[in-house]
Amino acid sequence: MRGRNAERERIERLLAEARQGTSGVLLVHGEAGIGKTALLDHAATRADGGRVLRVEGIESEMELAFGGLHQLFLPVLHLVDTLPPPQAEAMRAVFGLSGDGVRDRFTVGLAVLTLLSEAAADGPLLCLVDDAQWLDQPSVDMLTFAARRLRAEGVVMLFAVRDGAPGAAVKGLPRLLVEGLDRAAATALVPDLPPYVADQVIEEARGNPLALIELSAALTPAQRAGQLGPSALPDAAAALPSRIQDGFQEQIRRLPAAAQVVLLVAAADDTGNLTTVLRAAAPLGAAVEDLEPSERAGFLLLSGAVVRFRHPLVRYAAYQGAPLAGRIAAHRALAEALGAAGQAHRRAWHLAAASTGPDEQVAEELERVAEWAGSRQGMASASAAYERAAGLTPDPLLRARRLVLAAQRAADAGQDERCGALADQVPLPLADPGVAASFARARAVVELGYRRPDTAARILLDSAEADGADRPDLMASLLTDAVHAAWSAGNAALIREIAAHAPDLPVLAVPARLFAGDLPGALDLPGARDALAALVVGARDTGAGVMDRLMTGIHCQLAGDHRAAREAAAGAVAHCREQGISGWLPTTLHLLARTELALGHLDEASAQAAEGLRLAEYYDLDHRAAHLRATLAMLAALRGEEAQGHALAGDALAYTRPRGVGRGTADALWALGLLELGLGRAEAALEHLESARAEGDHPLLALPLLADLVEAAGRAGRPERAAEPARLLREWAAALGQPALSASARRCQALTGSDDAAEEHFTAALALHEGGSDYERARTALLYGEWLRRLRRRLDAREQLRGALESFDRLGARPWAVRARAELAAAGGETGLTAREDGPISLLSPQEREVVRLAASGASNREIAAQLFLSPRTVGHHLYRAFPKLGVSSRTELATLLAS
Template identity: 35%
Template sequence: MAIRPKAAETVDVLVGRTDECRVLDELVDAVRDGRGRATVLRGEPGIGKSALLHYLGERADDLQLLRATGTEAEAELPFAGLHQMLGSMVALIDDLPVPQRNALRVAFGVEPGGPPDRYAVGLGVLNLLNRLAVERPVLCLVDDEQWLDRSTVLALSFVARRSTTAAVGFVFASRRDALELQGLPTLTVPALSDRHARVLLDSVLAGPLDPSVRDQIVSETRGNPLALLELPRGVGPAALAGGFRFPGVMPLPQGIELGYQRSLEALPETSRQFLLLAATDPVGDPTTLWSAASRLGLGPEAATPAVASGLVTVGARVEFSHPLARTAVYRSADLVERRVVHEALAAVTDPGSDPDRRAWHRAHAVAGPDDEAADDLERSADRARSRGGLAAAAAFLEQAATLTTDTGDRIRRLIAAAEAMRDSGSLDSALVLLETAGLRSLADEHAARIMRIRGLIMLEQHRHVEAVELLLGAATRFGERNPVEATETMLEVLLAAIWDAQPADLPSDRVLEAVAATLRRSSDPPTLTELLLHGLHVRINEGFVAAAPLLRRGVDALVAAAPSDRWSGFGAFRLMLMLPEELCDEEAWGALVLRQVAACRRDGALGVLPSALSFASFYRIYEGDFFAAESMIDEANARAVMTPGRSNRHSEVIVSAWRGDEFVTRKLTGEMRRLIAAGRGAHGLCADYADAVLANGLGQFDVALDAAKRVFVADQLPLGSAVATELMDAASRAGALEELRAVGNWLAERVAVLPSSWLTGLHERSLALLTDDDAAESHYVASIEALSRTRGRLEVARAQLLFGEWLRRRGRRGDARRHLREAHRGFEALGAQGFARRAARELQATGDATVRITERRPAALTAQEAQIAALAGDGLTNPEIGARLFISRRTVQYHLRKVFMKLGITSRAQLPQALPGRGAGDASEPGAASAS
């Protein structure tokens, strides 16, 4: 099982480290060619030395990698680091010359003796590594050299200077200019450039950040990657508020905070106020600072001690020694002191060029309700929302609500803040605000809006029973007083019922009756929402033929609607997925789902972006572009972890089924069904559909038939045409004529009212499968021709496969080979390995000996997954892995879950046995699957 990337594979270069990676690549190439090299990576803590070592480990995966990492606890133990690197090779020592053998045996504690001769130890290590290099080049990676014991450093540096003619390489990572390493080539790892620092910071932020605040953070972290990664850790989009709440919300370890407090206590009161003024303005503009200081009567004499303390510098910009110093200064002040400096900053901030920052400072300067300040904040929220700053908009609205005197306006602003928080991904914060608003609300319309937002949050959390009840209650409360929101909410009720429930349960009669009551109040002509609601209601009650004209008009109206229209809610994604697929309209499907992904990115709607990506990935699967689908799935899952939102397994399980990955598919479908049984899952028919795809690819047609029948009989959107393909295939091979006729009639009904190349191709295929004589051939040809006009490359390959199988069974081997080869090439190119193997078996049955059936193997780990798995196997925690690789701990957790799934393990303790070269066999240690 290949799970580690080979050297020839591409390994991603670290952000801002192109030059350093190139030097390390050259070192590895030299060692491979038998030319020993050594390099010392030198730089401050957190600058990225460990990350470069791990990059090198991936780049040199075909070499023998020997590692040692210094620890303060063992810094005084002679040869502790050497034992860490070479202790497993004690048996090889016996082949060395006697003086070297004895010296190493004493150094490793194998036999007693006085301090070994250091020269003999060095020669012993040199000979040992040279002998290893005869079999395969050796690369020694030494991290945290400054904490290694001196005996080890002397021995390794001795060898590094003398290995120029052997395939042995050394890379040391150190914070210091070590005397023992003098003479070895040194590569100083510099701070990241501002541009690269911004890229790195943006990669770990859960939401957009005010550019001026981001630039200030970049400046104060001075290009240190670890500082950039640690700073936003644990701070969600709602807390950061686009940068307006910085620095007050930044996490601050108690020990660091106490240290800064002691420095502050030693300063005069005026200097502390000057520092507080500087800390409260996160932009670092010296003109603003001095203007505000002047209003407070603070001059250069107040700044001098503050600058002398080393906490701050004032030049072209105002910079703290570290962003945490800024946070400590702000937290050290009480509310009254903060109000004073906010008032000064508000007074000197230009309302024309920076109205939002002025409004923010002014709001924090007032001691009680202030409607004028609240109005300014609401206008700032509108501006923030228009430029994609939903988290900032939520913060503005929340603060505006606290300053509002009128109860109705206050509740309205709280609800708007909660809605912005939901869209930005801060679901828990949104629920807290809704609870606050609900305690104060008496008006039915406010209560209805609160219920609606809560219902949508429940829907995103897969709590669909609660979601339907809340949304239904909200729609009822809106009633005739607000028909627009009543109709929108009722549409969300129906969509929640269709998508998230078991087919036997919903839509219930109560839901359908409520929808009918809403439709009786429809306007003439109907609005887009009313048109969609009517079409879905008719589809459920009367069937496809009656609903088709309404659904066609609804989809056309959706495509024509401006992107800024009110379709950012969760229900809209289901519309974009269900209705075009129901109509077999690939143009509308692609246009809608891809447009919605772009809109989420533009608007900063990070809370709904994971869902948009997941639903768009279904379209990519239809196209046969698994790479694009998996990229969307990976981003959706990573975003869901960061915001936090929810991970979506539906498209992921379907990709794994098409890839023929039996282990991953079974694992995912089992997980989906367990969640549904626990009341936390959604749309379990996706699991049945995935089972059908997998089984048809494997040639298990009875299994595929049972799974596909469950989906087809349920007649639940949006899997109709997709499962029709699987049911046709399985029924024809399993001899289930009744099911084959049923799906044929289903397709005939649809193609009669809404003809398209997609539907026509499927219908012609059903006619071919239902025809016993030579007339079937014309239907197969017509199916291939129609589907070739679509983007559905999987369907084209499937049509070629079925035609080829039919031709082979009729003894037309030459004709069969032509179509089976087309099918095999198509499936292979797309990565649909299960069906590629099926086509290969059919080809072999025709006597074609040129095709090979690829063995089914578990999915290989990606380079990053292998790297993370290796570190976790070494015992590192998620935060430690994240710090070394410059990724968030939640991203580590996400990748570890994928590693566990691919390796078939359930705990970190099993990693050493599961990773090749680290153990043998499969560990059977029990434990709940945990990647945390």
């Protein structure tokens, strides 16, 4: 460990904190051979009696879903029985201990988190994940999912990743770059070489410890004695891993032939099982005694029934240095050995590796592997299996189908670039309408998720037109998906065009009628209401799919029926959780957050949107993350969190504007306008709100923000810019007949009409608010109170302003509370602070507040952990910190405190 003082200190600090109960995570990265594995080994020696779990990624095992997870947890597999039943069932499924499929990857992630916590119950736990770039992606996903949620379990997780290597992606963790050694440390690694030779080796190695050791080991006796010419070492322009590989291969070529054979079989193997290696090596003329030369040379480490390579580059050199015929023979022998052991999925991959041309039999076996991986939510592994199967498929039509399936699974795994690359390989045109429709969906997923939603809608619409005649059963789903994409674009004309293809289909009947014209009088509103009612009933059916539920919620929200929208959104979220449809969960959580926000449930909206954003970021769903950031910006605006609001809205706009994501752009601009309005900057608010309104090409799309626009125009002294929005809101509210919209319309009439009629409108608005959003009611009461105070009706004004202040304080809407307090003071009222503003709850961190809120509702630590994606131990840690701050000692007292 020469020259690694800073790296060692950082790792040892994490281990020391773990002994005090604090968890820590670090991603150690650098070029091949730089010393990452040595740092992990150092950490293992400093574990001081704590439990150590270790997994090493193997390139040939990358496509075996959850193989790395199984290897890591094998020593503590008995702890699976201590997990909550859903988590235990999920872990048994991914480990192949049950015949069940994996329906919900989030449950698997929670199970990993809980299992780590249980493994650390008796002392600190060190988890070492070496060569994570060669680990299967599902294992990496679950381990990083858990790593990002570790808090107070006493767990240290160290990941080592080789820079620049293709393979599994490890994201979102604190990083430690391991760089080359300085000259003094490098010289100390080659002490027996003459200065001239050492200088040459150090120059070639460029500070890489493995290169220093291996290049010096590869020198002949004459070279070590100083007879080193300019061409004795590899070309300096070669890539470093190639030079290291050359050094290894030179040493491997010195081994006896049988030893090279068994080393090749071990390199091609993906189990690390000594019995498997020897069984496969036997027909190739090698036996157990032929391991000895490799063991003496330090290439292999043998422990019981496990065979390990000292360094992954040794494995790579042993495999790549062998002739093609030898590699094929090794894979065939391993396939035979694994088939006898009943490991069909590994057998299929080895047969594929041994194939030199099309082979339908092997392709069929790989397709079964893909189906197996897909049933366990190993979508990246399933995609890889389908792709390899396609490469072995001689029939062009069957190859196209498998490529489309590979693209779909890549999209499910969040691998958008790979999905697009696979789609580009599909030979066109596609004769099978079903395959063509699946192909359109794969292309649309990429467009909607990362590019332009209107293009996604066009792709789906074109597919419906082209393939719907032959496959009418596909028409409904294609058009529904297309409407959803067009909705994201904020393109009412496109929505209208899509819906016109099947205006009697329940999920399309609502937009077909609501977007048929720009004026309420031109629409079939009774027909739209009937269609919406039928849609709501259909969404309650247990057989309803996620898209039907999602679009029902969107249509209800569009029509101003927020309670029905919330019901549909909650049903969509529950459906995604129950069925393991993880890719759609952030989308449904976004809708649920928007409905909670419309109902004035700000804390609930924050929780749903924050969870959705965590998941969207986790799966790299940039499009959905932008929508969720816009919603969180709205919540930040309501609470007066100026920096946070601008940051969230800015990030959202940076994504949505160049891609034509009209709804996301409108929401982010609305959030900025609301922030400025709350902070008293009416002119700036008006500019943002008018820009948000302009993002939609139909009045319905702007209805929710018109009340804010009218208020901003009035406060900015621009009544002429309030007149038309107030009129539109009044007309559409009357047509749609929803109390919330009608209340907003009457409030705007009070602001824009004569003083003679203002009080009638204000009181009507307050009546319509009953049973609706407390926030919107408080906004109306504030404006009413301000109007009363201007008329010097101070007693009446105090009543309205006091009610508004209490609601704003309770909701945490600080800028509005400040305004209400100032007005109340001007009216001569009492303006004492409330518990929400300076009470003990304000001492808690946002995560502590969420934990406390759920604990007060009666949820157990395990239930809270499952909902917030934390470990039960971290939940207990948050409660331990929160109780003294709140001055309570029990959960019962929590419930009383929050209810007061």
